[in-house]
Amino acid sequence: MRNQSILCPTDFSPTASHAITYAVEMAEFYHVKVQLLHVVNKPFGDKHTRVFAETPDELIERMEKQAAEQMQEYIETLDANLPIESMICHGEVVPTILASAKQMNAGMIVIASHGRTGLNHFLNTNTAEKIVNKAYCPVLVVK
Template identity: 35%
Template sequence: MIEIKKILVPTDFSETSRYAMQYAINFAKSFNAELEIVHVIFDESQIVAFYLPQVTFQNLDQELEESAKKQMEDFINSFPELNEVRYSTKMLKGTAFVEIISEAKAYNADIIVIGTHGRTGIEHVLFGSTAEKVVRKAPCPVFTVKPKNFNFRLP
């Protein structure tokens, strides 16, 4: 039988991440597994407006970390059912898919539960997909969750 004892849950605090979190919590309850909820803070070469649209570059790292910690706290607090499972949170810094894969190895994750953004066409070509890169390179199975009410369109 497949054992799932450690579940890695990357989040970018989006609605799709919230939806994926619901799956992760249910898996944790079903398998009596623990969750590690991670967020990857963009490194300086990436767009910082995601966290702080009016930021100056002075003390940028500290401001990004403080903002991300607050968003993580709000994210966690929005899931009261987390009180029924063992979980921890962690902030990472760097390129999202690289950090997620590294953490999955370090945490010895049995599965990764990650939301996708459902990008298609040119948007997918331009921005790529963190979830897709994680699926291709992860050391364990990856359960991907599409946005709620996602409608796939054939090209």
């Protein structure tokens, strides 16, 4: 951890922004860089339901462009004295986060948990929980 980067996935939610502040603080303490990651998930609807006004490829391209703009705006608001890099990938969220952590040899993953409980937890996949269970490196979950 002391000489490896910190991976911080974000969905641009307020909870994820809170997790990024933890990642930046830890990175400044250890003098390592932060790698922000946003995963553009496969859009719903594609060839089976025909609900798109644009093709799935056009939609993914638009989603990636919007995510890049949001990422740049967010990085500009951070008051960090260290390198912050960003990466936008598309695919399934959990496998993409885990593959990115492994590829960059992350020393730690800092991820937000939306704190869902009960039926809401049952109906919505818990990305943070899956990352904790499958990651090879330490994971800090921020609520």
